[in-house]
Amino acid sequence: MERHITKEVQIGNRWIGGNHPIAIQSMTNTKTEDVAATVAQIKQLTKVGCEIIRCAVPTQEAAAALTEIKKQISILITGLRLQPWSTVQIKFVSIPETLEVVSV
16 A cells, blocks of 8 residues: 655644554544533543544533543643634644633
8 A cells, every 4th residue: 555645734743644653543433512421432432542632512512621621631632623613713722731721
């Protein structure tokens, strides 16, 4: 199998693409508002080698839950899936250390 060289991108302190090692990533399928279930799923994914996680943020409650989720995990959260009709704005001040949730 031939590997295609792609554009290098830095996500937090992690580089992906180019000649960097392939990063295992996944997306949660829990309701992000359910902090306990989402954290449990992220910890299970981390155990099996996941390095980057994506979460759906369809509501204000889901956005608010991200702050608590981030406190309980060590993995990088990125690639947030916001709904196009959402009035939620997520602002990363310093990825991945600080996650600030701002509603508009």
